[in-house]
Amino acid sequence: MNKEDIYDLTIIGGGPAGLYAAFYAGMRDMRVKIIEGKDQLGGFLHTYSEKTIWDVGGLPPMKCSKLIEYLVQQANTFNPTVELNCKVDRFARLDNEILALYTAEGDIHYTRTIIVAVGRGIAEIQKLELQEPIQYEHVNLHYTVQNPEHFSGKRVLISGGGNSAVDWAIELAKLARSVVVVHRKNEFRAMERNVSEMNNVTDVRTPYSITRLHNHGERIHQVVITHMESQDNVLLDVDEVVVSHGYKSNLSNLASCGLTMDDGMVLMSQHAQTNLQGIFAAGDCATHDSKVRLIAGAFNDAILAVNSAKKYLTPNAPMMAYVSSHNEIFREKNKQIPRF
Ligand SMILES: Cc1cc2nc3c(=O)[nH]c(=O)nc-3n(C[C@H](O)[C@H](O)[C@H](O)COP(=O)(O)OP(=O)(O)OC[C@H]3O[C@@H](n4cnc5c(N)ncnc54)[C@H](O)[C@@H]3O)c2cc1C
Known part of the structure; x- marks a missing residue:
């Protein structure tokens, strides 16, 4: 291991907490690496990238995809090393100074401190579970709605009972020829007002679940839904199926x-600070008495975690970074940004 292989700080997770931590650690002159399990930075925000975000302080309402872009841009201000497609499986202390992170891909990363910012872990889509293999994912079986226009004038079946399923049902009902919502329970885990609206604008079938898909060529053209109690089947003609x-x-x-x-x-x-020396936590994976599980809460945790990591490495360092408005570290960078 060379000296330059050892980072001051390694952040596990490139969601809002990890990205903001990378920026703030740059303000504190730390050499930073972000390790992200997915092929892109942005974290859980990618699962609702088409939604509009209103509650990030100081920002006008914007598409979440835009916010991801801004977060990544800010995180790159001090050029951290970014490793994508690397899933940290475990970490261990090698000696008083150095920690090692071991990835599922077989790599080892060395660092003096760690911020664990893994959100809910690497989120995997809960796929449709049927006995027969499911092969329509690239045709007309969708796990997210990327482009609502695609559903225009079509017969859409949505399976799911959470906020996303209900939101998409309402949105797609404005464009689609028809929307059927299938949920295995009678109750939806979504905002009451939205559930009422969904009931008005879509055909809701509960308690049902999808049990078979019939294809025509490479497309699903009919779906069998089965009543959870009576086991009665209903056959529905569909053009598109959304599983949420x-x-x-x-x-x-x-x-x-x-x-x-x-x-x-x-x-x-x-x-x-976690219970382990030199290891800190931030964002949705962390908990404490007054935890705020929002993007704003992730930023706050990130600042605390970076400041603690800095103090751990340099005990006589100031408790926090100097404010950005008067921070010398931005003197040259300020000249490069467009005047406003
Ligand atoms: C449907 C929904 C809507 C929301 N809407 C809003 C909203 O409008 N406003 C708001 O403020 N908040 C909202 N939130 C909450 C917000 O998304 C979270 O608070 C935020 O994403 C937390 O950021 P994070 O960085 O802690 O975690 P995440 O965003 O989950 O990022 C964690 C990252 O760590 C990576 N990772 C995990 N495990 C590993 C590993 N072992 N190795 C390497 N990488 C790993 C993951 O791939 C991921 O990229 C919403 C949440 C949901 C579920």
């Missing part, structure tokens, strides 16, 4: 590294 069954993920691999967990989350102090 949520995401599965877990953080159990982190717990096995010795982190104290609380209800499946990493327990952190008010200074974002």
Whole structure:
């Protein structure tokens, strides 16, 4: 291992918490690496990238995809090293100074401190589970709605009972020829007002679940739904099927590294310190008494975690970075940005 292989700070996870931590650690003159399990930065925001975000302080309402762009741009301000498609499986302390992170791909990364910013872990789409193999994913079976116009004038079946399923049902009902919503329970886990609207504008079938897909060539053209109690079947003609069954993920691999967990989350102090020396936590994976599970909360955690990491490395460093408005570190950069 060369000296330059050892980073001051390695951030596991490139969501809002990890990205903001990378920026803020740059303000604190730390050499930073972000390790992200997916092929792109942005974290959970990619799962609702077409939605409009209103509640990030100081920003006008914007598409979440735009916010991802801004977060990534800001994270790159001090040129952190970014490793994509690397899933950290575990970490361990090698000696007083150095920690090692081991990835599922077989790589080892060396660092002096770690910020765990893994959100809910690597979120995998909860796919439709049927006995027969499902082969229509690139044709007319969708797990997200990327382009609502695609559903214009079509017969759409949506399966799911959460906020996303309900939101998409309402949105697509404005464009589609018809929308049927299938959910295996009678109750929806979504905002009451939206559920009422969905009931008005779509054909809701509960408690039903999809049990068979019939194809015509490479497309699904009929779906069998089965009543959860009576087992009665109904055959529906469809043009497009949207499955919105949520995401599965877990953080159990982190717990096995010795982190104290609380209800499946990493327990952190008010200074974002975990129970392990040199290891800090930020964002949705972390928990403490006044945790805010929002993008704004992730930013706050990130600042706390970076400041604690800095103090851990340099005990006589100031408690926080100097404010950006008067920080010398931006003197040259200020000349490069367009005047406003
Ligand atoms: C449907 C929905 C809508 C929301 N809307 C809003 C909203 O309008 N406003 C708002 O403020 N908040 C909203 N939130 C909450 C917001 O998305 C989260 O608070 C935020 O994403 C948390 O950021 P994070 O960085 O902690 O985690 P994440 O965004 O989950 O990012 C974690 C990253 O870590 C990576 N990762 C995980 N495990 C590993 C590993 N082992 N190795 C490497 N990488 C790993 C993941 O791939 C991911 O990229 C919403 C949440 C949901 C579910």
